[in-house]
Amino acid sequence: MEMCAGGEDPxxxxxxxxxxxxxxxxxxxxxxxxxxxxxxxxPALCGPAHRLAPEPRTLxxxxxxxxxxxxxxxxPPPPRVRSAGDGDLPAAYTYLVEFLRNDLVWERRAPDEVRxxxxxxxxxxxxxxxxxxxxxxxxxxxxxxAPRDPxxxxxxxxxxxxxxxxxxxxxxxxxxxxxxxxxxHPRNSEPGRDRTPRMSDARNxxxxxxxxxxxxxxxxxxxxxxxxxxxxxxxRALRRRFQWMVLFDLLPKLCAPDVLENVMAEGxxxxxxxxxxxxxMPVELSAAxxxxxxxxRRASYDYNVHFRDVExxxxxxxxxxxxxxxxxxxxxxxxxxxxxxxxPLAAEAPQRARRLDTLISGAPESAEAVxxxxxxxxxxLGLPTGQALARHLGLKPLKDDTLLAALPDHQRVAALPxxxxxxxxxxxxxxxxxxxxxAGRHLGPVGSRIVAxxxxxxxxxxxxxxxxxGTLPDVARFSLSxxxxxxxxxxxxxx
Numbered sequence: 001m002e003m004c005a006g007g008e009d010p011x012x013x014x015x016x017x018x019x020x021x022x023x024x025x026x027x028x029x030x031x032x033x034x035x036x037x038x039x040x041x042x043p044a045l046c047g048p049a050h051r052l053a054p055e056p057r058t059l060x061x062x063x064x065x066x067x068x069x070x071x072x073x074x075x076p077p078p079p080r081v082r083s084a085g086d087g088d089l090p091a092a093y094t095y096l097v098e099f100l101r102n103d104l105v106w107e108r109r110a111p112d113e114v115r116x117x118x119x120x121x122x123x124x125x126x127x128x129x130x131x132x133x134x135x136x137x138x139x140x141x142x143x144x145x146a147p148r149d150p151x152x153x154x155x156x157x158x159x160x161x162x163x164x165x166x167x168x169x170x171x172x173x174x175x176x177x178x179x180x181x182x183x184x185h186p187r188n189s190e191p192g193r194d195r196t197p198r199m200s201d202a203r204n205x206x207x208x209x210x211x212x213x214x215x216x217x218x219x220x221x222x223x224x225x226x227x228x229x230x231x232x233x234x235x236r237a238l239r240r241r242f243q244w245m246v247l248f249d250l251l252p253k254l255c256a257p258d259v260l261e262n263v264m265a266e267g268x269x270x271x272x273x274x275x276x277x278x279x280x281m282p283v284e285l286s287a288a289x290x291x292x293x294x295x296x297r298r299a300s301y302d303y304n305v306h307f308r309d310v311e312x313x314x315x316x317x318x319x320x321x322x323x324x325x326x327x328x329x330x331x332x333x334x335x336x337x338x339x340x341x342x343x344p345l346a347a348e349a350p351q352r353a354r355r356l357d358t359l360i361s362g363a364p365e366s367a368e369a370v371x372x373x374x375x376x377x378x379x380x381l382g383l384p385t386g387q388a389l390a391r392h393l394g395l396k397p398l399k400d401d402t403l404l405a406a407l408p409d410h411q412r413v414a415a416l417p418x419x420x421x422x423x424x425x426x427x428x429x430x431x432x433x434x435x436x437x438x439a440g441r442h443l444g445p446v447g448s449r450i451v452a453x454x455x456x457x458x459x460x461x462x463x464x465x466x467x468x469x470g471t472l473p474d475v476a477r478f479s480l481s482x483x484x485x486x487x488x489x490x491x492x493x494x495x
Contacts, residue, residue, distance in 0.1 A: 038107075038127045041271045041282035041454065045384035045392055052379055052421060054122045061417040062375045065426065068414045070367035071359040076299040078309050079341075079351040087355035087440055089253050091298060092342035094353045095210050096250060096480055098293040102203050103142045104458070105286045106133040123382030127283065133201070136281045137462035138243045138455070143217045144235060146199040147183065154231040156218040157198065158490075159183040161336060162328040170306040170334035177491035179219070181331040182211055195321055195329065208303070208315040212337040217242075219487035226489065236464045241478040243459050243466045249479040251452060254292070256438065259448040268453040270393070276461040282454050283381050284389070287374070288425040289443075289450035294370050295429055296353040299361040304338035312362055339484045355440025357433025358407060358426060378425050386427020387420060390446050398422075398431060406434035 040046055052058050077083040079091075108131040124130075135141045149155040159181035164171055172180075182197040182205055197205045204214040217238070224234035251260055262269070273279050302308045303315060313319070320335055321327055340346035360367035390397035400419045404412045407430055415422075422430070431437065431444030438444055443451060460467045 037280050038130045038132060038283050038286070039280035040127070041284045041450065042384060042389065042392055045388050046382065050384040050388035051123060051382050052385060052418075052423065058379065059376070061414075062379060062423065063372060064414045065411075065418065065423075066371035066375050067368050068411045069358055069360050069371035069426075070364040071299075071361045072410065073364060076361065079298060079300055079302045080349075082352065085354055085359070085361075086352040087296070089296070089353040090343050090350040091301065091353050092209075092213070092339065092350070092480055092484075093250065093253060094293055094296040094298075095207075095213050096245075097254075097290070097296065098210055099142075099204065099213050100246060100250070101286070101290050101293070102201070103140060104134055104136060104138075104290075105281055106142075106201050106203075107131070107286075108133055124380055127381070132281045134281075135463075136279060136458060138246055138459045138465075139239050139463040140217065140235075140242055142199070142201060142204065143214070143221070143238075145201065146218075148231070149222075152225075154225045154229075154234070155222045157183040158215060158218050158222065159330050161333040162330045164333055165328075172333040172336050173304045173306075173338045175488070175491055176333075176336045178333075179490065180212075180215060180333075180336045182215060182218075184330055187325065187329070205317050207312075208317055208320060208331075208335060209301070209337060209342070211317055211331075216339075216484055216487040219490040220483055223486050223489040237474055239462070239464050240466050240474050241483070243462060244473070244475065244478040245480060245483065246455060247459055247466075248477070251455065254443055255448040255452050256442055256445055259445060260452050263449075263452040263456050268457055270449070271453045271457055273457050273461065279458070279461050282450070284383060284424065284450050285454040287378050287381050288383055289428055289447050289454070291374050291425055292356060292429075292443075294360050294367075294374070295356050295358070295432075297361055298351065298354055302341045302351055304334075304336065304341070306334050313366070343481045343484060345481060345484065355433065356429060356438070356443065357440050358411060358429045359433075374425050375423050378423050383424045385421040386424050386431070386446060387422060389424065389427075389450075393446060393449055395445050398427065398434065403427075403430060405436070406430045 048054070071085070143156070147157045149157045158179040160178050161172065161181050172178075182199070184195045184197055185193060186195070188194045196202055197211075205211050220241075221234050221238050224237050225231065229237060247264075271282065297312060300309050300311050301315065303310055307315075317331075320331065340348070340350070342350050344350055354361055360370055384392075387397040387399050398406055399422075403419055403422060404415060407415055415426075418426070428443065428447035428450075431446055432442065433440050434444065442448070456467070459465055465471065466473060
């Protein structure tokens with residue numbers, strides 16, 4: 001009989017197997033653990049004096065601001081050509097930021113969020129009606145909120161790609177295995193159920209790059225199981241690696257060095273949570289400071305050897321699975337990603353994320369819709385303005401001429417109504433893109449402080465936290481590239 005490291009029997013008991021099956025069925029039917037709440041990281045700034053004016057004119061001005069956040073429609077450069085709008089980060093980090101936000105936040109909206117009445121221009125009276133379906137910790141809740149492999153329940157279920165059809169000249173990228181898709185439900189006549197992923201939250205299936213990153217986490221868990229770990233040990237190990245990745249790989253790429261050094265050395269200065277039971281999801285993080293992916297996305301990508309300079313919209317999962325009953329059952333095998341185009345894994349330099357600023361690439365109408373959603377969301381949540389938060393932090397805020405100087409020329413007229421009271425999300429992006437400051441390389445002092453303190457605190461109170469006193473690290477380092485390399489070990493088993 002095969003034994004795991006430490007003498008553990010890898011075969012689950014009948015009770016464990018039944019329990020896992022019941023849990024998987026419950027999750028697939030929409031059941032969730034107890035919901036958690038949202039709150040303000042800086043409650044002293046909740047008053048009207050620190051928010052945008054609650055009047056219809058503000059909504060009109062926000063709509064106008066959203067309309068100028070689309071990147072000018074010049075022909076974008078090919079993904080591998082370094083251009084003025086590119087940042088320093090490999091393109092994969094765009095989707096790590098998006099994955100992280102989805103893993104931390106899955107909002108269940110209050111009823112008045114659906115039926116906006118005459119007071120639609122006012123902020124929500126409180127956040128008590130908003131619940132977070134995620135745990136709110138750095139514990140990969142979105143990964144483990146999914147079924148295990150029924151044939152080997154220590155492993156997470158991974159879907160098989162669809163083999164190429166007759167006449168298709170393309171196959172899987174080199175070294176890619178068959179198991180490289182999210183596990184999917186079968187075809188269904190209802191569009192909302194047709195080939196959807198077998199997990200309760202389908203947001204990571206909206207785009208191929210994000211979906212393939214989710215698959216990489218599933219495969220990384222299975223690789224840890226393949227090294228001899230039990231399910232619980234592999235989950236703990238992957239969670240701790242994820243925390244390391246966020247704190248020591250991602251944060252140094254997003255935050256101002258002086259702010260991050262201060263938080264890592266001394267802990268949070270402004271948002272301290274002593275007990276896990278007092279933890280909540282800060283809306284300043286979830287609705288503003290971590291909403292960075294829209295600014296970082298490229299208009300097109302070199303996705304793999306078969307898809308070069310392909311528009312981002314063409315990589316929407318629904319587009320790839322189109323075709324009704326004639327479409328593929330799962331992700332076609334030639335749509336498996338080649339990560340060496342997104343991370344420094346090969347001799348050729350990877351394509352880059354766009355720099356952090358107030359511009360959103362892609363089709364103008366799509367960019368405007370994204371900008372409008374986030375601007376209005378922050379307004380409805382009653383987020384403090386960027387200037388109010390900067391003053392609270394003891395910083396000299398961007399305002400009037402200094403704010404306008406941080407923006408592209410075509411945005412300045414639309415930004416005039418917000419020169420002294422700027423929506424927090426827009427302010428954080430303007431601060432990051434300020435030519436006299438970070439110039440798009442990383443967040444400015446306000447954005448850095450929110451992100452560093454919030455993620456440090458959430459990591460501290462996460463399951464198996466690497467910040468717990470006396471905790472010994474599982475690994476000396478673990479980056480996003482290390483995750484992809486760990487996941488690739490599974491490809492050798494499934495070729």
